[in-house]
Each structure stands twice: as structure tokens, then as C-alpha cells.
Amino acid sequence: MKHLLIFALAAFLLFSCTPNKPEITGELKTWHKITLTFDGPESSEMTTPNPFTDYRLDVIFSKGDQNFVVPGYFAADGQAAFTSADSGNKWRVHFSPNAEGEWTYKVSFKKGAGIAVSKDEGESAKFMDGATGTFMVEKTDKSGRDLRAHGRLQYVGEHYQRFAETGQYFLKCGADAPENFLAYYEIDNTPNVGDRLKKWEDHAGDYNQDAEAFLWGPDKQKGKNLLGAINYLSSKGMNAFSFLTFNIDGDDRNVYPYLLKVSNEEYEKAANVKKNPKQWEELTIHDRFDVSKMDQWEQIFAYGEMKGMFLHFKTQENENDQKMDGGEVGPERKLYYRELIARYSHHLALNWNLGEEMTQTVQQVKDMAAYFAKNDPYKNLVVVHTFPEQHDKYYAPLVGENSELTGLSIQTNQPDFSRVHSAVNKWVKASAKAGKKWVVAVDEPGDAQHALITDEENPEHNDARINGLWGTFMAGGCGTEWYFGYKHPHSDLTCESWRSRDLFWDQCNIALDFFNENEIPVETMVNANELTSTENDYVFAKTGQVYLIYSKTGENIEINLPDVGYTATWFNPRNGKSLQITESTANEEIKLQCPTEQDWLLYLQK
Template sequence: MKPLLLLLSSCLLLASAPTVATATPVSGELKTWHKVTLDFAGPETSETDAYNPFTHYRLNVTFTHAASGRTFLVPGYFAADGNAGETSAVSGSVWRAHFAPDAPGEWTWSAQFRKGRFVAASTMLLAGEPAGFMDGKSGTFTIAPSNKTGRDFRAHGRLQHDGGHYLRFAGSGVYFLKQGPDAPENFLSYADFDGTFHQDGKKDNLVKTWAAHLRDWQNGDPMWQGGKGKAMIGALNYIASKGLNSVSMLTMNIEGDDQNVFPFTDYHTHDRYDVSKLDQWEIVFTHAQRLGLFLHFKLTEMESQGLLDHGSVGLKTMVYYREMLARFGHHLALNWNLGEENGEWVTNHPTTPMNPDQRRAMVSWFRRNDPYQHPIVIHNGLPFTDLLGPDVGLTGLSIQIDSHSCNEVVQHWRRLSVAAGRPWIIANDEQGPANFALPPDDIDPAHDLSRQGSLWGALLAGAWGNEWYFGYKNPHSDLTCQDWRTRDKFWDQARHALDFFGKNKIPFWRMNPANELISHRNGYCLALPGDTYVIFLKSGGTKTILNLGSAGGLYTGLGKERFLGTYEIRWFDPRNGGDPRSGSITTITNTGNTGEDGDGDNNARQFLGQPPSDPDRDWVILVRKQHQAPQ
């Protein structure tokens, strides 16, 4: 495959010799980071046409920013009558492309429309033959700055990998930590969506209504077909109202635990897409992004990883990836999870398990074809060592970890990824033990294990966040939950963690795990040595000592002066939130004086005192250097 992002789009402008369209097909809010849509009149066809519109036509649109010359090659798709989410249309002549411009000013577009057997799976510029209609047409539009504020991702821009262990918004420059539900994995198994899954005899009892969240829908919120979708939109409203910022879903679970989620026209047809259902998915995803909810797209699960092309990146797989990218790739905050429980790691696979070459081919396809270069992650399964390093291009891991070992495992993969030359982002997106994981509030109202081991254990190991798995034995489980309020008390604790890092302006993206700096064996430490230390203590802090790392100690290469000075100590309650408070000691000072053993470290080892209350409960200690104001 040839890279498409820059090389192909540049060639396209030269090869197509486009003529300017007589009428603009552009719609949407013409602002930076907003969705701009191009609708074209193309061949009249249908989901079931003998000449398959999903495989035998290919619409690509190249967008070029006039001032910078930056180009994006964006795939388009067959949109039936252009309003299929409302009409349930299966046929029509509308072909569509979405684009999210990253800068104000003038943009040009140029369309290429090709036809031929399986042309949609080809990345060759001149695959197939010209299909007429919009082929070769072009135009311009002008983009103004966004007017959005607050949680709406259009106020912040596209979420991108910064080359380290975190993601950062391209517009606002803000670094992102995520918290949200990982369950139910069959979120999109929803009665109000079009499709055959409701009555195909494949676990139809698991199709959801989300009725408990109907009360959370608000006037002015989206819906479709005269009132459908309200409960699912309400569920997203509830998650956002709790201060969370992500939501997760499988987009295909044929042969999986639920078997009701797939983008195809039916359970057995894997190269034709349900246009109206996917339009309705887009309504939901658009609302989520405006609420500030990150979209975690899980493209396969363990049982379906070999369903298309026996696990290889062949015709059906490439068309599937292309359809997901064309329809949803314009969204600003998302990742492509290429496989939940992926690779040959358990027996009795219903389909062929993926091998290391196939896994690397998945990564390569998205790295070459996603114009926005969204993060690419993978979930538990085959050990990840085959995916390390810059040549593979994986962004990171979305992994299942037992709560007791979360901190250790996140650190392990951070270290290995750095040693391999491409630092990974790592999220703890499924918690063990798998049978109970995060129980409902009425079973475990305190949630001590989840809070201590997984929530704070992950964040202080340098993870970029958590998504929360509901277990398979709980009521309101990973498959059966339709009410996110069943974990309402825990969502407060997850929000407290986000508030701590955000409101206290913790520079977590510059920090590294450093448990060796604290004397407490039952705790974690994330440190920017000589500046900021965040310490989590599972069972109180009455005897905790912090090593500030003087010139004779652990960080000799950084220079002694960096560690000298006075540090403030504040205690944060991870159970109840609020502002950090003073404990029995409010400041410590590292003067750099050499101790009796002559190693220069005795003065750097400082007792942190006692918390303001509940000395036997878990606490977060924020130790921050007092910086002298400039003269």
C-alpha cells in the first residue's frame, strides 16, 4: 500500500485536472473544527444493487488549505437519499463526504469518483475507471474560527498523540485525561436503530431500550423519526452531567457475546452497509462530541476478529475500515481500537484468530489511510511485543488489568514502549477481576478497590485514563446494563480525580511514575522531580517520607539546585473530592545539607506529616515547590 495522506492527495490534484462545480455542494457550519459536509449527485443505486455501491464505487475528496498547502484525502460514502436516518431509505443518488478543517481561511476541494470491481478497497490513484458525475469537480469555501466554548470538543480541536504518553488537543493545547464507562460493550445494541438485528434470532433479548435515561433527554436535543433515540441521547447527557468525558462501544460483535451490533444490512452479509442505521449512529456520536465525550471505537471483539478475510486486511476488512473512517473519522476526539481481546490467546475461537503479521497490517492500514491520524490502540490478547516500535505505528494500549497490579502493569508497558523508540499512551479500560470488576453502588457503595487500585493506580503510573468495565456476573453487567446510574457513586470518585488534575493544574504530561521516592510500600508516586509530586496512599500517611532527590541521590544528572527550596504539602480526599487541605505539616525545605552519612540525601528525605482527618483512609498528597516570583 502507498501512503495516502500527502502523496496521493498531491498527485490527485495534478492528475484529475478538475473543473469547478457550477453549484457548491458544501453545507454545515463553516468554522474551524466543525463538520463540513459535501453532498454530490451520483449514480442511483441501493444497498442491495447487483453492482455493489460499497465495493464497486470509490469517492475521495481532497481538501487543501490555501495558506499552508496542507492537504487531507478524505473518503466518502453512499448516503442513499441523503436523509436515511429519518426516512430509512435504502436507495438514492446522494454521495457524501465529511471534513473537519483544522485552520481558518480558504480551502479548496477536489472530488475523484471511480468505479470498478472492488475499487473501494484499492489505494491506487487510478484504480478502476472514471465514474462520471462529480468526478473531477472542485470548489472552494472559507472557514472562520470556531465560536464554541466549554466541553464541546470544537472549542479545543482534534485530539492528537503528542509523541509521549498522552493526547493533546491541537486547538487549545490542553492535555486530556479520560474517565467514562467501558460498559455495556453492546452500547449500540439499541431498539431505536434501524436494522435486522432486533429479530434475527441472535440474542435479541439483549437489545436495549435505555429507558432509565429517557428522563435525561432535554428539549432541543437530537432524535430521529418522530421521537426515537431520546433515551440513548439522555444516557449520554447523564454521563456528561457527572463530569465524565468518554464513552465506549463495539461497532461489530457478530459471533461475539451480544451479536446485535454490526454496520451491515444483516447478520450474514458483510460487504453491504445499513445506511440509515449508520446515519443514526452519527446522530449519537455527534451529540457525544458536543457534550465533550471521547469516542472509543472498538472495531472487533475476540470472537469476530477473523470474521472478515480470516483476520487479514483483505477486501471486506478494508471496506469496513473505510466505511467507519468515512462516516465517523471527522470527529475530533476518538481512537480506533483494532481489537478487543485480539490474537491467538484462548482456545475455541469461533473465527480465525489474528497473528502478529495481521495485527501489524491493521495498524498499517489506519496509519496510511486515516487523514486525521487518530490514535490507534489495541486491547488484551496476544502479548503486545510484536507491536512495539516506530515502524509499526501503534499509538498505545487499551488494556485489561487486575486492580491489584494496575500500577505495575501500566509502568511495565510504558518502559517497554520507550525502550523500543515509540512511547505509548496506555489506558486501563477494563478492570479485573473480570467477574465483578466495578460492581453497582448497591453492592459496593464505597468502591475502595476500584478507586485505589485501578483509578489512582493507573493515573499515577502514567496512564492517560480509565474506562470502567461492569463485570459479567453483576446485575447491570457488561452486556445487560441499561442504566448508568447504577454506578452513580463511583462516577463521583472518577470525576474527583479529573478535578484534582485539572483544577490544580498538575503537569501530568511532564511527570513520570516514581514509586521509589516514597517510603510507603502501599502507595504510588507520580513526579516531576524538583517541582511537583503526586502521592497516593491506600491506607493513610502518618509515616510517609518523600525523597526530594538532592544532588547525591536519584537524580544527580539534573543538578542539585533544581531540588533545593521550599515545598508546599496539601492533602486531597479522593473519596469525597473538594480542594486540597493542610495536614499536620504544611511545608518542607530541602537545603541540600549533607547528612551524617555524607551522601547529601538526608535533608532531601522529608516526613510529610499526617492528613487533616481519617488517618487510616486513602489520601492523595500534593507536594509542590514554591517558586519565587520574578523580581
């Protein structure tokens, strides 16, 4: 009997010291989200020790010489998007593998005051600490617009990102508005400051059954209108949308991942006064996150990925960029970034925008970019955005090896979009000259008052098309996201219908289709306006092989080429139709008359 008791005790001790194995869910395929959920210590959003700061979960995923160190997070009951739970014993990591075959994982789970953002080794938190295991990954079976068919969008040292699976370079068009996209009435604990909480009712009819798995709430019925809006934008051929994840004390003030010290009603009362420092300093808990809200955000982003959408994370804005740690990369900012990375970095096409209309110091920008470069396991694109008159102040000292930035998010300030082309051209060339090519996008073309106005006000959108859309592409920019001016219906803060710009999305789709269907080698092309003497022409060229000449006004196109032997086509950027050219292109000096006195693209190729 004594021996049996000793054996039972030994077995108990052995079992209690054995690290917990995770539940592995998701489709075990390349580029898919694979989730490891662990049974860890019982905790809650407001308990001590703080589950967000005083535990650090990291999992190393390995295959061959590849190692991805992926941070994890406290997931309450593991179903918080549906149950709105704020407590539980589930701890979670997401991973999107880039190769077939056997992957191994090794778990590190540490505890200690502030350990989440500390360099200290920390003390073992037991449970899953030290757990190891393997799983097999098959090739993705997705197709079409689903990004899992294309692979991760990677920075590859060019002015364009490239999909890892297909090798195709990425051009984007989409919506930069509303910036308070996540201020949606069915997302947990989202206040209604300024009566700006959105319902997106105009897109109720755009809901598609393919979104069923991405709904949330106890009956899995919430989110239909918002997911319908994403489906609509995707159906128009667009492939990007943006959103703020932290706009406390900003223009909207309804979107943030944190818990409050007060009720939503008390917060709304204070936040109705813009630039009221109480919002952050007194009413917000800086180191506690709303688990169910962030889980519901993930439902939205996951559906966007399935519909082919690039996710533009605006991590802060002008009015609040010095709230966390006084602008420094201190414990508050590191914790915020860590939570974003842990929950969302696995998505296949995204950028981390360090700040909209940046006002921090150049050194602070460098430090923020360095944090993402070091801690994002997938090395997603890192960009910065600032006021139009401050491009030189920020961009010039950040080019090349001066920073870990890999791109720019440009804002301009002319209602006719006339500054877009020159701004893109300048920084594409400056970054190339500095030795590290930036991926340059124009994510706020136009001006704050007007920018892209509604179809009802301007159905042709000539300036937006000519100066903004094609002005970006013909300067070597990767694409545009469209801001909606605050003096117009469905503005940057009030938009609840992307259909308000339906006709312009068609023009954007025409441009994307031209580049993609003709397999234009954008990664090897440069702006070459100097080849033409016509002031109203853009030239984008790969010398001796491909020339795109865009006439903004339909005047004669005159261009001197280094050789002869090109086929020539007129392309109509308004309707996507092409016209074969019968005039001679057998000479180096080409003179051609546009078919009409409108904007046209001349496409010359060997």
C-alpha cells in the same frame, strides 16, 4: 436555425461534462463537521454495480501545505437517518477543518469492480469526478464541554493526547460497558438476540433539549433515552464511552453495520446459538452496509462529541476477529475500515481499537494498524486490546517503530484491580524506552466476573478508586473506562443504566478535576515509586517541581527529594477536599502522617 441547434447541442455537451458541485452544509467553522453532498449515480444498497465496492469517492481538502484525503460514502437519499431510505443518488463526505480561512476541495469519483479498496486508478464515474471549489471557514464559536471548543485530540508523541485548539492534555474517565451500547431498539434493523435489545428507560428523564437536532426517525423523535444516557454521563463529568461496531458471533451478536441475507427473525434464531458460524459465513452480506443504521449511529456520536465525549470504537472482538478475510487485511476488512473512516473519522476525540481480546497474529495487528495510519486522514489514535496473560506476547513486539500503534487499551484480571498500576507502569516505560511513547489506557480494569460493581453492592468502591482509578494515573496512564462484571446487575451486556454506578462517577470526576484544575503537567511527569520506601505509596513526579505521593492505606509518607522549598497539601480523593500542611517540608527527607487511616494524596509543588 441550424446554427442554433449546433449551439444548443454544444451547450448541452458542455453542461453534461461539467462536474457536479456539492451542496455544502454544516457550520463553516474550525473543528465543525462540514458535509459535502453530491448528486451522483442513482443506486441502492442491493443494486449492481455495488455502491460500496464499485465506486470510490475521495475528496482532497487543501489549505496552504495541508492536504487531507477524505473518503466518501453512498448516502442513499441523504436523509436516511430519518427516512430509513436504502436508495437514492446522494454521495457524501464529512470534513472537520483545523484552520480558519479559505479551503479548496478537489473530487475524485472512480468506478470499477472492487475499486473502493483497490490501488488501481479506476475509470471516471463522471458526475462529480474532477469537481473543484472553495469555501471559507471561520473560527469556532463553541465553549464549555463541546469538543469543538477544544479542537482535535491528537497524538503528539507523548503519553497523553493533546487538544489542538487549547493545547490541553487529555485525561479520560468513562464507561467501558455495555459493549453492546449500539444494540438500541430505535436503531434501524437491530435484532434482539438473547433479549438484549436496550431501551435505556432509566435515562428518559435525562434527555435534554440540546439533543433535539440529533434525534432520528420520520418524526425526529427516536433516540431520546439513549441520548439522555449520554447527557447523564456528561453531567457526571465523564468524558468517554465505548462500543462495539461489529459483534456478530460475539458475546452479544446484535450490533453490526451490514445487511443480512435473511430477516431479523431468521438471524436471531441462528444467533441465539453462540459461536454459530452461520452468522457471518451464511447470513451476512460482507460487502453491503445498512445506510440508515450507520446514519443513526452518526447522530449518537455527534451528540457525544457535543457533550465532550471521547468515542472508543471497538472494531471487533475476540470471537470474530478472524471472520473478515481469515484475520488478514483483505478486501472485506479494508471495506469495513473504509466505511468507518469515511463516516466517523471526522469526530474530534476517538480511537480505533483494532480488537477486544485480540487473538490474531502480531503481523496481522501490524497490518491493521498500518491501514488506519495510512487511510485515516486525521491520524486518530490506534490501539489494541488483548487478554491480561498475553500482554507480553502482543505488546512487546509492537513497541517503538515495530508498528503504527500509538496506544494501548489494557485489560487486567484481578477483582480488586491490584494489577492495574503495575501493568500501566510497565508499558508506559517500555514504550518510552523503545522510542515511541504510547498513550496507555486501562479500558477493562478488574476482572470479567466483577470489575466495577454497582453502588448498591459497594457504595465506597475503595479498591476501584485506589488500585484502578488512581493506580492508572499515578503510573502515567491517560485514564480508565470501566467494565461491569457479568455476575452483577447492569452488566457488560445487560446494562441499561449508567446511574447504577453514580457514586463512582463522582470519584472519577474528583480525580479529573484534581489534575485539570491544578494544571498538573502530566506530559512531563513519570512514575517514581522508587523514591519512597513505603510499599503502599505511588509516586508520580516531575523532578524538582511537582511530586504526587499517593498513600493507599493512610500510613506515614516518607520520601527523599533532591531539594527543598515545596508547598504541601493533602488532597482527599474520596471527596475532593484539600488540607493545608502545617508540618515542615524544609528538609530533603520528608516524613508526614496522613490525616486519617485512609487513602490520601500528598501534593508537593514548587
